């Protein structure tokens with residue numbers, strides 16, 4: 001078997017390496033995307049303009065705004081007298097965030113009354129507003145907890161039960177290095193391009209050129225043929241994923257907490273899903289255009305749109321949220337975010353890992369059955 | 378003893394019958410020509426014999442192997458050159474040929490010997506390291522041929538190996554095949570549009586609309602041709618000559634090329650009669666020997 005596959009792998013690599021443009025783009029595109037995306041978004045976050053309306057004018061409100069500015073992500077562009085002005089600032093894009101401190105917010109806060117700080121966020125850029133909001137929520141959380149601590153020390157009570165004012169917190173990636181948040185999605189994207197699309201295209205190209213007919217008449221089984229097709233792209237996907245992770249460690253301070261073994265498992269299983277898709281699609285398409293279209297719609301688009309890569313799944317309509325359950329990239333991205341950003345272990349990501357593995361098994365078996373039944377040409 | 382025997386072979390694509398209940402047998406050490414126009418069913422038949430297509434009806438045996446049931450069993454014996462010379466465009470001639478050698482697990486030393494021999498015989502030296510996409514059609518044909526025979530198959534299936542290739546290369550091609558067959562005790566099926574290539578074959582099979590309308594040795598076929606062929610130069614307009622010939626009795630078929638008209642008539646019509654019937658001066662008419670085109674046209678005329 002191995003001896004039969006080797007000539008295919010050798011041939012495939014010769015072809016791939018000879019096509020300078022595609023090999024360069026397969027290996028470099030992901031990293032370029034990473035940098036473009038990474039810098040564009042962190043720039044976004046650094047430049048966030050705030051309009052403030054401070055009716056409280058206490059130490060509390062001053063400390064809070066100072067804290068925000070010192071984080072380096074925010075800049076106060078306007079101080080306003082009335083809440084209406086804040087709204088018009090947002091509408092005219094003078095600022096992306098408005099913060100309104102109502103009078104006696106600090107007293108209310110200590111009494112655990114109605115909150116009286118209002119935060120307005122320009123939601124027109126879903127991506128960056130999500131990050132901004134998350135960051136602000138976290139900042140408020142940290143700030144209030146500090147304030148409570150201080151207050152407790154001041155009045156010398158130790159055991160007053162304190163309910164958190166806000167339930168959302170950014171625990172991981174607290175500095176909002178958003179490129180880090182995107183790395184798993186980019187890896188998924190790259191694996192789909194190389195693992196599914198390139199594999200499909202290269203198989204269908206052989207159908208079109210009729211070289212498959214020639215090869216099928218040699219004493220090789222269709223599976224040898226297909227495996228010989230898949231392995232090179234498998235290797236390339238692994239290499240470009242590794243490049244992305246290395247670059248992220250070097251340039252974006254990606255933490256290296258997670259288990260390398262678990263990471264490799266997740267990548268390989270997801271690659272199997274991608275290759276399975278690739279095989280299935282190549283059995284049903286007769287031309288490169290058809291194959292590309294089917295592959296783009298069934299693998300690439302869901303990986304970008306329905307996986308939580310670009311758009312947060314929580315913000316999607318319920319019916320779409322249901323659909324995301326059949327997008328393997330969703331599980332893969334969740335797993336990778338867990339491993340890369342939080343250092344989560346298998347036991348914490350058990351459900352996602354299981355779902356991804358089941359997907360891989362289903363897709364690969366489906367394509368094997370399909371090839372057994374129908375052959376490849 | 379037949380090396381390949383085909384019985385009642387039928388292949389349909391939807392409602393369309395591409396190969397319609399054909400039967401034939403091939404003798405070993407022969408070149409067998411599948412002749413016929415576009416869409417006649419040559420490729421479909423070849424693919425079924427190779428096991429690339431599953432027939433709807435009929436049986437195919439290669440020696441004792443039932444190819445339909447066990448398509449893998451005869452594969453080592455087969456060498457196949459598909460229509461339009463399928464090669465990997467991004468590989469060089471050498472890489473293409475050696476790739477196929479490696480698929481057959483030929484030992485490296487043996488492989489290199491065979492490769493050297495083939496590049497010699499097919500004059501491929503100067504093209505070895507050129508990408509096949511950059512090679513002219515005639516050279517690609519030779520590279521494809523080398524790829525198809527590097528494992529020394531005893532059954533050659535060559536689907537229109539000579540289309541788009543100049544006459545001298547076509548001659549050389551058949552020389553190579555003949556030599557190969559003799560030295561490897563092989564048998565070949567060669568399909569072609571060129572009826573003139575019938576002369577290179579031991580047996581020919583004339584395909585039309587999914588059926589074999591005639592088969593046999595080329596010389597025999599010409600000998601058995603029952604019609605007369607005349608050729609005449611004419612200054613008449615195409616429309617006029619058509620009009621005359623269409624209204625003359627005993628004329629099976631005629632075809633006009635340039636200023637000349639070729640006329641196929643019933644056996645009992647001689648040059649004088651043709652002159653009388655068409656009004657063409659007898660000095661302008663000559664009797665010619667039948668060619669395979671004439672045979673084919675007389676058979677497909679309806």
Ligand SMILES: Nc1ncnc2c1ncn2[C@@H]1O[C@H](COP(=O)(O)OP(=O)(O)OP(=O)(O)O)[C@@H](O)[C@H]1O
Nearest residue numbers: 390395413414415416417418419420421422460570
């Ligand atoms: N996969 C297919 N689906 C539908 N029709 C097909 C298919 N393959 C062949 N045909 C049809 O079957 C008929 C016979 O085709 P085939 O290729 O066997 O002819 P051929 O004699 O090899 O012709 P050519 O000289 O053009 O190669 C043609 O009309 C063709 O359109």
Ligand SMILES: [Mg+2]
Nearest residue numbers: 419420460537
């Ligand atoms: Mg054909």
